[in-house]
Amino acid sequence: MNQKNDSVLPSGARWPFVLLASCFLWWAIANNLTDPLVKVFKQIFEMSTFQASLIQMAFYGGYFCMALPGAMVARKYTYKTGVLWGLGAYAVGCVLLFPAMLAEQFFLFCFAYYVLACGLGILETNANPYVLALGSEKTATRRLNFAQSFNPIGAVIGIVLCQVMIMANLPQDADGKLSIAPEQATESLHTVIVPYLSVAAILVVVWVLILVARMPDAAEHDKHLHFFSTAKRLLKNGNYVFSVVAQFCYVGTQISVWTYTNFYIPEQIGATEETALLYHTGALVLFGCMRWVFTGLMTFFRGSTLLIASSLLALFCVFCVVHVGGMPGVIALVGISGFMSLMFPTIFGLGCSDLGEDTKLASSGQIMAIVGGAIITPMQGWLVDYRGVSFSYLLPGLCFVVIGLYAVTSRKREAAFHAGGVRVD
Numbered sequence: 001m002n003q004k005n006d007s008v009l010p011s012g013a014r015w016p017f018v019l020l021a022s023c024f025l026w027w028a029i030a031n032n033l034t035d036p037l038v039k040v041f042k043q044i045f046e047m048s049t050f051q052a053s054l055i056q057m058a059f060y061g062g063y064f065c066m067a068l069p070g071a072m073v074a075r076k077y078t079y080k081t082g083v084l085w086g087l088g089a090y091a092v093g094c095v096l097l098f099p100a101m102l103a104e105q106f107f108l109f110c111f112a113y114y115v116l117a118c119g120l121g122i123l124e125t126n127a128n129p130y131v132l133a134l135g136s137e138k139t140a141t142r143r144l145n146f147a148q149s150f151n152p153i154g155a156v157i158g159i160v161l162c163q164v165m166i167m168a169n170l171p172q173d174a175d176g177k178l179s180i181a182p183e184q185a186t187e188s189l190h191t192v193i194v195p196y197l198s199v200a201a202i203l204v205v206v207w208v209l210i211l212v213a214r215m216p217d218a219a220e221h222d223k224h225l226h227f228f229s230t231a232k233r234l235l236k237n238g239n240y241v242f243s244v245v246a247q248f249c250y251v252g253t254q255i256s257v258w259t260y261t262n263f264y265i266p267e268q269i270g271a272t273e274e275t276a277l278l279y280h281t282g283a284l285v286l287f288g289c290m291r292w293v294f295t296g297l298m299t300f301f302r303g304s305t306l307l308i309a310s311s312l313l314a315l316f317c318v319f320c321v322v323h324v325g326g327m328p329g330v331i332a333l334v335g336i337s338g339f340m341s342l343m344f345p346t347i348f349g350l351g352c353s354d355l356g357e358d359t360k361l362a363s364s365g366q367i368m369a370i371v372g373g374a375i376i377t378p379m380q381g382w383l384v385d386y387r388g389v390s391f392s393y394l395l396p397g398l399c400f401v402v403i404g405l406y407a408v409t410s411r412k413r414e415a416a417f418h419a420g421g422v423r424v425d
Contacts, residue, residue: 071363322394
């Protein structure tokens with residue numbers, strides 16, 4: 001069904017949109033620099049897969065802890081202030097990896113990643129709804145998908161930085177597989193942090209550009225949070241609550257699928273870690289290309305319809321990963337990324353549509369759902385340790401079922417809204 005021809009991006013919002021879209025790129029770099037490092041920390045600190053995945057728990061736990069404070073910043077000040085706070089904390093977290101490297105303590109790395117992710121939590125809590133507010137509400141989901149299309153570019157940059165600046169410079173055995181001896185730990189940790197320090201330097205420049213830019217206020221009507229009354233309204237909104245559950249499942253699935261790519265591919269086709277990263281890079285390129293494709297398709301189909309289709313196709317790919325294996329399983333694993341590309345911004349947009357001032361707190365709930373990465377990723381790590389990496393992908397499969405169910409329940413509400421602006425909770 002065609003959507004009403006509202007402007008996706010008003011002319012006066014183009015420069016602010018460019019600056020905000022750059023933030024989507026920068027937080028993707030952090031996410032994808034970190035995902036492949038579970039295997040690196042596992043070797044350096046001689047840990048189990050579950051223990052090493054605690055890096056992901058610290059990282060995505062930071063999102064959870066700072067999403068609500070990020071919403072408070074937006075309500076009391078502006079979205080722009082929240083974006084600046086988020087970028088600043090992101091840069092500080094990158095710098096904190098340096099003393100963690102000097103101390104060679106795993107818990108200090110966890111703390112640095114936690115601070116970094118706290119910044120990302122504030123940043124995403126403000127940037128996502130800011131993009132939604134830059135134009136017509138009927139095109140808000142399309143606009144957010146457009147902004148999120150820059151996220152995969154950052155994802156590819158992040159994984160390439162990891163491959164070129166980290167993995168290629170770590171010790172390897174005669175077969176080209178990662179092999180870090182205890183006496184090589186210090187040098188290896190130094191290799192790990194270099195890209196983060198480079199990112200921190202660039203973030204300072206981005207922070208200044210946003211500081212001096214003239215950004216729209218995005219209708220900041222009420223500076224008081226009214227937390228309890230707002231939360232009560234949101235908890236009574238079945239569409240919103242289910243969207244948070246779906247977002248929890250999606251983020252946990254995305255992080256798990258990408259984190260354990262470096263485990264699945266070497267096991268299935270005997271590839272080295274560097275070769276596995278090439279497949280990972282291909283998955284991210286597919287992720288980015290398909291996000292542009294889905295953004296275009298939203299001109300003709302409702303977001304909920306596309307979400308149903310992508311969930312079913314991703315579930316089919318999971319079946320191939322678990323039960324077929326080999327090169328077909330690897331291809332299916334890469335294919336999952338293409339179908340995941342639609343999910344985050346579409347769930348976010350569907351869940352936060354037609355909420356008015358409640359969107360500020362609602363967006364924090366969506367970002368808090370990113371804690372799924374802190375919970376589902378270690379759960380899959382435990383399955384990798386005790387049942388094998390192929391079996392572990394059943395967990396993402398269950399999450400795609402939940403996402404598909406949310407898509408089905410949201411179709412009626414979205415159809416009513418586009419037909420006449422009628423709200424159906």
